[in-house]
Amino acid sequence: MVTVERNDAVLVIAADQQLSMLSRFRYMIVSTIERLIDLWRYRELIRNLVVRDLKVRYRNSVLGIFWSLFNPILMMMVFTLVFTVMTPHFKVPNFPVFVLCAILPWNFFLASINGSIRSIVDNSSLVNKVYFPREILPISVVLANMVNFLIALIVLFAFILLLQIPFTPWVLLLPLVIAVQVTFTIGFGLIMATANVFYRDTQVIMEVVMMAWFFVTPIFYSLSILPNNYEILGMSFDVARWARILNPMASIIENYRITLYGIGQGGAPPDIYFFMRTLVTSLLVLFIGATIFYRHSRSFGEEV
């Protein structure tokens, strides 16, 4: 095991340490704190990478950053056309808002994961040549997509006003829902970024996985239409419940929909335990992701 210790601006990198269980635990805590301090010291880099991402995305396009606004509007027009004009029996009140408050977070998640998976490999020229905390790469991808998502939310709010869906004080929960999603996305992104360094198949497999994930997540339907008892081999399954437990994105998206759409339509306010469970799951995923990433990131320089 390689240990890195810092004292009085002196950096000691020691290989082949035989650590006892207790000192291993102590080292884990100390190194976690040091990595967080390191992350804070490099906050300027995170900022610059986020800005770089956004600038590069819209460079050479006439509308520039306004695409973040127009994109959801155009998307909305397509969905409205398909689901209200072409299939009139598909009756969901205020459909544009119903679908927009699910698809915007989903697109944020999708773009973040696709970006995180490739973040280490695509920046190999950096990872090979300079030291910096490697987790900055996936984190900055997620944050850049978050900025994009926040701009797109403006469109959603415009539709909510336009269709006269009443805002409730519950809308104040929105920052918390976003925080939960960011936590989960970074955690999952760290796992995927690590996997892709060692097996480049990850990014190909994940294309299929993300598509399947899209369909099992309540975006074009509501969780409430899933059956509560579905008979398989004589056993009854509560599909709606399992869909929520096994898929954190289902809970996160449902939380968006409850706060922005459901309550305004006369639905029930969010269940606080439901909220807390999603938060705990996300923190757990972040912890697992960070642990896996930290364990392997020190050899990224040799692998990419």
Place this chain on the structure above:
Amino acid sequence: MSRPVITFENVSKEFKLSNLRVRSLQEMFVSMFNKEMRGKRRFWALDNVSFTINAGETVALVGTNGSGKSTALKLISRIIDPTLGTITISGRLSALLELGAGFHPDLSGRENIFLNGSILGLSRREMSQKLDAIIDFADIGEFIDVPIRNYSSGMQMRLGFSVAVHVDPQIILVDEVLAVGDHKFQQKCLKRIRKLQNEGVTILFVSHDFDDVRELCNRAIWLDHGVLQGDGDVNEVLGRIENTYESNGQAKPLLSSNKTEVELSKVEL
């Protein structure tokens, strides 16, 4: 002045060749059934190397290709970890392993200066203060607000070098970078390195150009196939290398003092 800033204690670095190769699940499955591919081929890029570099020293790292020089620089700059041994580093480090590593082709020179500065760990305010000096030294002129992809390779190198020497490093690692750019810019770089020397910056210098080495350094560390072969006065060590090659009757590959034959090992555009 004899405070140690870089210390290698019995440092070894092993690369697993199999690790370097298996890149996909397909290859992993193949190697599970094919015993030959599974064989753990390893080699030691550095083998039990110890040395100490003190503050303010300018030390040359010499040796043929594959002798472990770049591995040593990567270990010092924390890009890779040692397999055995301990490395101790004190002070802010600026590595010129590759000029302009992290430049983004679609961003302007100015934007890239700030990006590069933050990669090296500097704040925006610190970079703003150095901005004029960096642009001035790189001699980019009005191109500073043009995307980097429109720069000539020489301009990119100049900007990269300029950023690296302006971030107030206490330790600077120079890998072959003097081989780039035209003669005028090389002279400017050498002058700059001498200025850093006078300011007490510790410099670790990798070059195949023995003239440059003799001119800049007073101490040389000679690595051969990952083993430390010599460490001492620059003329003495370089003399021994030259003798070794002459007594073996070999040509001196890449150890020539002819400037036109300097190898460009780290140029990527």
